[in-house]
Amino acid sequence: MNYQSTCNAALTASSAEAILNGLAPDGGLYAMPALAGLNFDWKRCLTLSTQGMATEILCALLPDFTHAEMEQLVRAAYTGKFETEDLTPTVPVGEDTVLELFRGPTSAFKDVALSMLPHLMTAAKKKCGVDDEILILTATSGDTGKAAMEGFCDVVGTKIIVFYPNGGVSAVQKAQMVTQGGDNTCVAAVRGNFDDAQTAVKQVFAKVGGENLLAGKGVRLSSANSINIGRLAPQVVYYFRAYADLVRRGTVAVGERVDYVVPTGNFGDILAGYFARELGLPVGTLVCASNANNVLTDFIRTGRYDKKRPFYLTSSPSMDILVSSNLERLLFLLSGDEQLVAKLMRQLTEDGAYEVPEELKEKIQSLFWAGCCGDDETKRTIGRVWQEHHYLCDTHTAVAWNVAQQYKAANPAHAPVVVLSTASPYKFPAAVLGALGEKTGSDEFAMMEQLHALTGTDIPANLRGLEGRPVRHRDVIDTGDMLNYVLSDVLK
Numbered sequence: 001m002n003y004q005s006t007c008n009a010a011l012t013a014s015s016a017e018a019i020l021n022g023l024a025p026d027g028g029l030y031a032m033p034a035l036a037g038l039n040f041d042w043k044r045c046l047t048l049s050t051q052g053m054a055t056e057i058l059c060a061l062l063p064d065f066t067h068a069e070m071e072q073l074v075r076a077a078y079t080g081k082f083e084t085e086d087l088t089p090t091v092p093v094g095e096d097t098v099l100e101l102f103r104g105p106t107s108a109f110k111d112v113a114l115s116m117l118p119h120l121m122t123a124a125k126k127k128c129g130v131d132d133e134i135l136i137l138t139a140t141s142g143d144t145g146k147a148a149m150e151g152f153c154d155v156v157g158t159k160i161i162v163f164y165p166n167g168g169v170s171a172v173q174k175a176q177m178v179t180q181g182g183d184n185t186c187v188a189a190v191r192g193n194f195d196d197a198q199t200a201v202k203q204v205f206a207k208v209g210g211e212n213l214l215a216g217k218g219v220r221l222s223s224a225n226s227i228n229i230g231r232l233a234p235q236v237v238y239y240f241r242a243y244a245d246l247v248r249r250g251t252v253a254v255g256e257r258v259d260y261v262v263p264t265g266n267f268g269d270i271l272a273g274y275f276a277r278e279l280g281l282p283v284g285t286l287v288c289a290s291n292a293n294n295v296l297t298d299f300i301r302t303g304r305y306d307k308k309r310p311f312y313l314t315s316s317p318s319m320d321i322l323v324s325s326n327l328e329r330l331l332f333l334l335s336g337d338e339q340l341v342a343k344l345m346r347q348l349t350e351d352g353a354y355e356v357p358e359e360l361k362e363k364i365q366s367l368f369w370a371g372c373c374g375d376d377e378t379k380r381t382i383g384r385v386w387q388e389h390h391y392l393c394d395t396h397t398a399v400a401w402n403v404a405q406q407y408k409a410a411n412p413a414h415a416p417v418v419v420l421s422t423a424s425p426y427k428f429p430a431a432v433l434g435a436l437g438e439k440t441g442s443d444e445f446a447m448m449e450q451l452h453a454l455t456g457t458d459i460p461a462n463l464r465g466l467e468g469r470p471v472r473h474r475d476v477i478d479t480g481d482m483l484n485y486v487l488s489d490v491l492k
Helices: 015-021 050-061 067-078 110-114 117-128 144-152 171-178 194-211 229-249 268-278 295-302 327-335 338-351 358-367 375-389 395-410 429-435 444-455 479-490
Strands: 003-005 008-013 090-093 096-100 133-139 158-165 185-191 219-223 258-263 283-290 304-306 353-355 368-372 417-421 475-478
Touching: 003 015, 008 015, 008 338, 015 117, 015 219, 015 229, 050 067, 050 229, 067 117, 090 229, 096 229, 096 395, 110 117, 110 144, 110 229, 117 144, 117 158, 117 229, 133 144, 133 194, 133 479, 144 158, 144 171, 144 185, 158 171, 158 194, 158 479, 171 444, 185 194, 185 479, 194 219, 194 479, 229 258, 229 268, 258 268, 258 395, 268 283, 268 327, 283 295, 283 395, 295 304, 295 358, 295 368, 327 338, 327 358, 338 353, 358 368, 368 395, 375 395, 375 429, 395 417, 395 429, 429 444, 475 479
Parallel strands: 096 417, 133 158, 133 219, 158 185, 185 475, 258 283, 258 417, 283 368
Antiparallel strands: 003 008, 090 096, 304 353
């Protein structure tokens, strides 16, 4: 089954081509129109190891790859790279379950997908007979950048450029990126917020494609953001992993639904939960948890998406987003109307807002629930979870935990709840320490040690000694300069 653009049914691609291209030629996202028609054996999938689950799920979503090929790619991506063989362990916390997605090489949930994407991309190159170097362009709100560079570091035939909002990530996140090694990695801070960087990256794709600016240069562009289906598909796996864990513990019987609460910015992580549901997994309600930048909460509650609002720099910076790109895929999959999606995306670009038809709004509300949590309540939640459950969570997880409690209070008949934990608390030591009532300073690396001494929890190995690593990437640019920055890199 082919993928197609969310905005033009005539623009189709195989799964391998979709991975290589990242975006469709018209700027739409690649989507598979009929996920539910794949007849996926989800019950059998629950009996497999995490790597076995990944092989089966990715074969279903990316059908260009044989089972043997995918098995080999999965093994290469994950073996020995994560703290546990399960990759994403679950931990009972109170009456809920926390799905820990930060046990990978960069301590963020992006590791699950970005450990896999380079292997998918290099295999896709071979399948498509592409000899060009693949230049990965990625905007990051904090975690994607490091995880993508770690995944693509020194991968033959690839190069990666990461753009992050200057002053819009934590000191630890910045240090992870600017100290990144590898001859094929490049990082630049952008004057503006994440939305500015993401929009500019899309404009670079459109400009390069529309004017054929890389013709004859032996280079083609792709993306490592969740706009790339090869980045999104691996994230489906941990929904199955969590469900299988709950079955194993006796929390649910096979076939009983589970509700998932997801801290959400770009809508990719929660969309992976919708994919899991379409593959048959008994996903109940998908709860969208927003911080003060609550554009998604308002949209799910009202059907109106309006980015014309204040932008807040929060203690959960990976969610500081007002343009949630993956929502476009959901609108297409639920409506089946690429012309409607194209119209809505034009309205968002031109007017800064759109409103979906009533029928589509009702479909969205039947699947999703939404809540938000500001910084003050995030802080209180971190302290409360530690005091009541002796569980240490980061700011993004705290937003999700708080919204989970909102959801349960509003829906007494809820199913068992899984809260997705997307980052280690040690990536945000100042915020977490402050939430525990401790004095904080300006040195986040010293605060890591302080947090360790206070709680007895382990500092991830990849974060220890980070402050002593040499800075390799110092560029700071305007969004208007990103195209020339990319082209100058190509011409080096």
